[in-house]
Each structure stands twice: as C-alpha cells, then as structure tokens.
Amino acid sequence: MEVREIFLSGPPMKRYLKSINLRELLRPLGQMLLFSVGSTVILSAIVLVLALILDKTVVGQTLFERLNVSLFTYTLVNLPQVAIDGLTIGFVYAAIALGYTMVYGVLEFINFAHSEIFAVGAFVGVEILIALEKYGALSGASLFMAYAYLVLAIIAGMLAAGGLAVAVERVAYRPLRHASRLVPLISAIGVSFLLQDMIRLTESLTTGQFNRIFPTFGNFDHRIILGRMTMGATNITLGVSIKSIIVIVSAVLMLMGLNYMVNATKIGKAIRAVAQDHPTASLMGIDVNRIISLTFLVGGMLGGAAGVLYALKFTRIDPFVGFFPGLKAFTAAVLGGIGNMTGALLGGIVLGMLETYAGSFMGVFTMGAAGTEYKDIFAFSILILVLIFRPQGLMGANVAQKA
C-alpha cells in the first residue's frame, strides 16, 4: 500500500473528503470561464465590426496615414492584449464587487466605505513589501521566496482590511441599523471620507509621503511572449505579463473559496438565511449580529486582497486610490444584480472588459476626440443605463422593495 492510500483510507479523512461538495467547488470555475470567454468574444466581435465599418471612412484613412496599417488590422493586432488587460481588471472588480454584494445581501445597504477598505488592504500589503525591501529581503529573494512574500503581503492586506471592515460595521453602521435607509448610507460616506484622510495622515506621519510604489521584485514584471507580429514598420509582441496571471489566478482561487463557503458550508447557510430574513434566522438559532460581522469580515478580506493585487498590477497607490475602483465595482455589482454573487462575478468581468475595450479603441475610432480620459465616466453611463432599463441587473430576480 502506498503512503497516499494509507493517508486517504483513514476514516476521518475519508469522511472529510467525501463531504467536499465537488460540484460547488468547480461550478464558479465554469461560470468564470464562460463569462470571460463570452464577454471577450462578444466585445471583440463588436469592435471588429466597428473597425470594418470605419475602415472605409476618414477614420481608417487617418490611421493609415499615421501608421501605414488598416484600421481592421490595427484592431485585430491589439485585441489579445486588450482582452487580457480587461480580464485582469475585471477580476479585480469582481473581487471588490463581491464585498458590496454580500453586504447588500444581508443588510440591503450600500457599504460606501468598501472602497477605502480596499485602499487600506493595498496600503498594508505595499507597506509590508516596502519594509521587507528596506530590510533587504526582497532584492536577493529566490523565486519561491518572492512568491512567499507576495502571499504574505496579500494575507496581511486581507487581515487588515477584514478587521477594519468589522470595526467599521460595529462603530458606524450597527447603531443605525433600524434607522431609515439613507442614514447608514450617509454614515458610510462619512466613514469613506474619514478613512481616506486617516490613511493619508498615517502615511504622512510615518513615511512623510502618501504616494507609495509597489516594490519591484520577483519575476512579476516579466512577460510571457506568445508570439510576434509585424505591423507596418513596427514589430508587435503579443504577451501576458506574469502580474496579470497572478492577479487572475488569485482572484479565481478566492472567488472559488468564497463560493464554496457561501453555498456549501453551514456558515454559508447561515449567511444565506440572514440575507433572507433576519428575525426568522435568529429564531432558528443563528446569531444575526455575528453573521453580519462575518459578512463584513469576508467582504473586507476580499476587498483587501483585491487592493494588494491592484497595487501589484498598477504599481502606484495613493489614499484616494479606492474611489474609482470602488465605484466601478459597485457598478459591476449593480450590473450583475446586487445581492447576487454570480451576478457580481459576471458584472465585474463584463465591466472590466467593457471599460478596457472602450478605453483602448474609443480614441482611435473617434480620431482622438474622446479617448481613455472618458474611461472613468464610461462606467457611470453603464450604471445609469442599467438602473434605468434593468434595475434588477443582468442576473437578479425582480424583487419588490422591502417596506
């Protein structure tokens, strides 16, 4: 008998392995694959059709004069890179959006301060890495140690953000739970502003500056080259940076873990029960306050991890870094149907993709009149459109407003 078999044949282990619900573990993986591939294909098709149409017009001619390449080719060549970038940011949005959607699920309340929870996660992670760099641990680190440090930073960011989220709920939201709807929202806006300046205050007191740079170490900045293409006079290399892969893989792992926790464990059942009906859940012996704290903890941890991943991807962070990702993640949550976890996943991926596609191609298609600078308000337009035409979101059921 091999060691592995002995290990597996022990009764407790066997029972444990049997208890793992494989279906719930793998279901989100399938969904993510479907959403990613689906949105890539649809958006790419739209962009290519647009490029074909515009190729014959003055837009195509201008580009041809400038780069000596047709608009269609230009679009086609740029597509893979744009898709990968979109997917990366989409998974970050999805991880943040889950925090909004979980809190909304249990409390019907927009946790406006979630964007700052995200920023705190980013700062804690980056500060730890900067400290390690100062200590000299990063420069000579082996590949394994580099990844270990990154994991350490992510975990520290998760813990700090999760703890902060729980504390914020306890101090600023719980006393207002029975007030009218707008009261906790205003309080949450206050928390968001307060936290932004608290980050700035701590950073300027301890380090003297509040713009922090993610240290370069490990092989995160390398690009895996997939192929080369010649476009006019320039060579274009197609590649994926290792950063993007790390971001996507960690986000996928976290989302799988979260999905498993909510849909296949006892605690998850309690969370779902509280989301449906507080008084009844408490009659069934569930400690509602604890479950709400737990929801904030889990949402905050996801947000914190997303913060560190965001810092890894975009390198530079400042105390106000959470504002736009937070708003976009909220848009993603609404787009997917707020309160619905699969919806948040879908919304995050779709929004990240849409935004990156629009940011990359709008400038070329409109001959520079409107480009990347409108990327940020693009998300708001989507939010407004969704709220007007399909307020329940893409995947949400049409729920009547609770009185």
Next chain:
Amino acid sequence: MTPAFFHTIAKRLEQGMVPYILILAHMALGTALVYTSPRSNLAFLVLITSFFSLYSLNADRRFKFVAGAVLTLLIFPVVGVRNIFYLEVIFQISVFSALALGLNIVVGFAGLLDLGYVAFYAVGAYLWAFFGSQQYYILHFAPGTQPSHLPFLLPGDTFYLFIFVAIFIAALTGILLGTPVLRLRGDYLAIVTLGFGEVIRVLANNLDKPLNFTNGPQGITPIQRPTMPQFAVDAFNELFSKIVGHTVSPADMYNVMFYLFALAIIIIIVFVTRRLDDSKIGRAWTAIREDETAAIAMGVPLVKMKLAAFAVGASFAGAMGVLLAGSRTFISPESFSFMQSIGVLSMVILGGSGSIPGVILGAAVVTILNLQVLQGLSLYLSQLRQTDAVIPIIHFAWANLSTQLDPAKYQRLLFGLILILMMIFRPAGLIPSQRRKRELASDKAETEE
C-alpha cells in the same frame, strides 16, 4: 449646580429687556474686538456668533430684523474691508449657505440624497465663464496656445442677465437628469447623482478638444465682472475711510458687492423655501420623504414633485455658480469635485436637514472650521516646525514633523467626522426643523403615556 438652576437662568434671559441688552452687547463686543485686533480669529468668532444670540434669544422680530440688517449690511462689509480675509470668510459662508439651502430643498424637504450637487453649481459657473470670457474666440485653439488681446464675447453687465439664464439652465439640467433616475430608490439615486457629478467634472476637465469649450484642467480666466460704478466706491470711501483706515480700492468694493449679491440670493432662497414649505408642494415633499408608498396612495404626483425639488435645488446652485465665476474671475474643474458636494451635504446634515436656520448655521460652522480653524492649525504647525520645541511625552521634535502634514488639507477628515457623528448621535441636526421638533415631541408624549 442642578439643571433647574440653569433653567431659571435661561428663563431669566428670556424676560424683559435682558435679551435686547445681551444681543446689543454681543454685537458691540464683537465689533469692538475685531476693530481693535483685526488679525485675531477669536475676535472674529465673537462677532460672527452674535448671529447666534440674535437667533436664539427671545426678542421682538422687528428688532431682530433691524439688528441683523445692521450686522450684515453695515458691520460685516466695513470690518471685512479692514481685513480682507474676514470678507473672504464671510463671502464663503454666504456662498455655502446658499448652496446648502439649495441642497436642503432636495435632501431636507424631499428626502432625496443628492451626492453630485456641485454639478449644477458647475453648470452655472461654466455658463458665465464661457459667455463672460474670451473662450468663444479660442474654440479652435488648444489650451495655452491662444493669441493675446482677444475681445470679450459679451459685456460684463450681462452678468445680471446670466444669473437668470443660469437659474433656467440649471433647472433644466436638473430635470433632464432627474427624469430618468428619479424613479430609483433612494440609495441608488444617491450613487447615480454622484456619478452625474463626476461626469460633469470629467467633461469640464476634457472638453478642451475637439473644440476648446472649457480650457481643460487649466480652467477659464479672465472672466468678466459687472461694471462697478465709480460713485459707489467714492461714496463708500467718503463714509467709512476713517473707520477702515485706508481708502478702499474698486477691487475691495467688488468683494463687498459680491458678498451683498450672495446675501440677496440667500434672502430670496429663504423666502422661496419658506413659501414652498408651507405650500401644497412642500407638503407633498414631506409626504414623499416620510413614506413614498403612502404618498402615492394619497395621490401625490411622485415623479413630478421629485423633479420640482431637483429643479428648484439645482436652479439656486446655478445662480450661485454664476456668482462664483464672476467673483473669482477664474474657474477650473477642481472647484467642483465630489469632496465639495460632500462638504455641502455635511453642512446640511450638521445644521439639521429641513431646517433653514440650521443649514445656515451648518454652513457657517463648516466654513469657519475649514478656513479658520484648519488653516490656523496649519499656520501654528508651521510655526512650531521653525522652533526647537519637542513633543513632550514621545520626545519628537516638531521640526522633524513631515511637511506633508498640513491640517488645512484634511477637509475630508472633518466632513467624514461630521457625517458619522451627526448620524449616530444627532441625526436631526444641531437645530432640528420645526416639523422634526413636533414629531419628536409627539413621540415623547406617546412613550410617556
């Protein structure tokens, strides 16, 4: 020292000539203090709090009216010209009071949380900034490349006309934004208005191409002011040059003028707000705020009434925007950030949403905290940095303190704290509205029964 003791004191203050003497004494003390030490923040605070005693003490309405008029129309301008910083503070208080009163209609009366209120302010400001400057002639130039010596599009006196145009345009913008989104539930509406505010700011930032409408992040300057009649400057000098201590230049008089404009707009807003509150529309707003479903059941035209609130609030902001563009002669997208919207919201929440005196108090407190307390702290810190002083317990030299630590920039901290603390401890605000007061009283009576 029992509460009963204070109660008798408070009662005595309400009787006979005592309140009149107190009010006059407070005003005189404030004026004298500011006059003798024109650089002291404390003296200024004494003067400005005389409004508080004017409001809270029990006196004849006519007397209060006259005293208030003397304070705002005579003492403030004269004292302000003596130390131009005070005039700036008073002007900002008036501008933010007007904005907060406008937002109060949307948030306090109709109960719609608008997080992008300064967007309407921006609409008004950019309206006059475009038509009252040379911007029309540099539509085809990138920012910074325009030729010099361009004419102005419109004469400066069309400023007055544009106040009314801005009221109209801002109201229209409010209706256009409101029509699709006002059906949404309160919290979604808040986020959508936030998004709208950001959209306006990003547009102002980026509409320097393909046609240069807003001059991008650099902003539009110079913007014209209405002409200042020379005889007004002369008359002011004739009357007050002895008290002020120097002859007043037209530039100083412009500040006084814009302060008086802001005051006039505030009076109009207060008048309109009070009339509206007592009208059918006001009652419909209250009904919507308290219970939307019940309001619909009672036949209140929901969307129409919400649109009315949005339009009225927006129009006031538009008028103030024109005033701002004229008084500053410079406009840039920075003045219309999300933080400004939250700043105005925190004034409304601090004072008491739905309460006119409360909102004005909130605007005054937040502006003073912002302009005097935080900046005073900044000044104090930078002085400490020059010295060899050491923080006692932790033995940290002030000189080593990071220069990034500038309290004047920590407005978000201030706004955030105000919002959280007010929501938790006093959601009705410092001066709750009359209706709220009656509700609280009836709640109390019910629980005591």
